[in-house]
Amino acid sequence: MKLLVCISQTPDTTAKISFNADNTEFNNAGVQFIMNPYDEWYALVRACELKEALGGTVTVINVGPAANETTIRKALAIGADDAVRIDADPKSAGFVAKQIAEYAKNAQFDLIFFGKETIDYNGSEVGAMVAEYLDLPFVSYASKLDLNGTVATLERDIEGGVEVLEVDLPFVLSAAKGMAEQRIPNMRGIMTARTKPLTEIPAVAFDGFEKVSQFTLPPAKAGVKLIDPNEMVELVRLLHEEAKVI
């Protein structure tokens, strides 16, 4: 079985967010970058588990500059067999999706995994876009995946519940919590990751129809107003008259 896991590199959850002087670009200075948690914990680990149980290969793909290779090597240490890096500055979801689709269109993958969203742009866009380019079904927010031959059974998070469905391979999915448990790479994994193949591929041209024109930081909170624990009537009054939320 051939599995593809698409991984993104994002600022760490705790990173301080700032922008360049004219507020058009994210300021990388001093920021710790990580593999997007949903790509790592849920998508990559489940793909590795399936490969270990059923045989096959796991390829990871990242669209990004050479500096992303630390993140890619980590994915190899967790259990992927080989990696592809499309050499480009990932300008938009549309750009990234086009690159992945171009790579995947003739590669005959049985399953293509994404995390449910990235923690930087929070768009949940790329998986759906790649599925459309490849004309494949897309199962988003999958919290459970089992395979029986070429038939997959999935659970998918929906508002206030879950949907249980079946779909035949090949298809594209985005993985949410429940799909797998986080896996810490062991020493053997880290050592073998160094020699696993990492192929660099040039990007294809793509002009999208959206770009970020400006970033702003939300206004700072005014600070908490502390209410005496015996004065809950006063809290209710403030929520009604001052905050106007009830």
Place this chain on the structure above:
Amino acid sequence: MVLVFAESPRGHFKKSAFEAVTYGKKVAELLGTDCVALTLGPVDDASVLGTYGAKRVLNLPDASLTHFDSQLYTQAIADACKQLGAQVVILGHTTTGKSVAGRLAVRLQGGLISGATGLPVLAGKNLLVEKTVFSGKAVAQYELSGAVNVISLMGNAVKPEQTGSAVASETLTLALNSSKIRVKEVKTQEGTVPLPEAEIVVSAGRGMKDPGNWGIVEDLATTLGATTACSRPVADSHWRPHHEHVGQTGIAIRPNLYIAIGISGAIQHLAGVNNSKVIVVINKDPEAPFFKAADYGVVGDLFEIVPRLNEAFKQFKAAN
């Protein structure tokens, strides 16, 4: 023309559908055109969408659209969009909307913003639209320059407004492919407002000490007509169902009022709730990081404070 996909899972409209039509009407006014609503699958009463501002309401009652399949939905919306010559396509930023928005942008070769939080502004022929990024820590303004642009609208970003009158729905005929997805079962909590749609959320964490103590949280939620939520450790310990988990790994919400009870406010939790309009934090630890993100805070024993707050809300409800 502005085309709004009004989502109706299992035949019933969601609040996101009314928000999307309300938003669509305003976008249509901005562009000097009309708002047309589209519903997919058999639906109870599509004419109601007229009251939210749809000039025309179209329904594609094909039974194969009863269950969600991103390929079929994309095909139907894109075909309707081309048939009608839409400039903007609007849909809710729900699990359904998110699975379709990216596909639509590719198929229509258009611009896309997912999770828009406000109305567009015109910049020449382009649209400027804002969304939150970096898990709520910043706002990005996108410039959309497609001949068609797709906007998925964040829940609770606009309030549904009934300003018009009902419009008889027209039946649309499109040839659809067959679905490759076989839905076996849908398990939902009927009778409760799903978290992403809730205007008031009462959420509790490890400070509750035991799942048997949740009665006071549920009582407070009942008084307020709120939806209950929980923090990650609570969901991980199976004290509460997985779908109640809000935060970075759970779901991100932006209610008008978020009441956090016995939750310390780790950054991963804040990432899912920091766009709530007003945050109330109840915690015994005055150093809990959540107080820094709160509008109102109460320091003390939640087992005393929550019932007292519930009584105060009951008094308020009785008097108003």
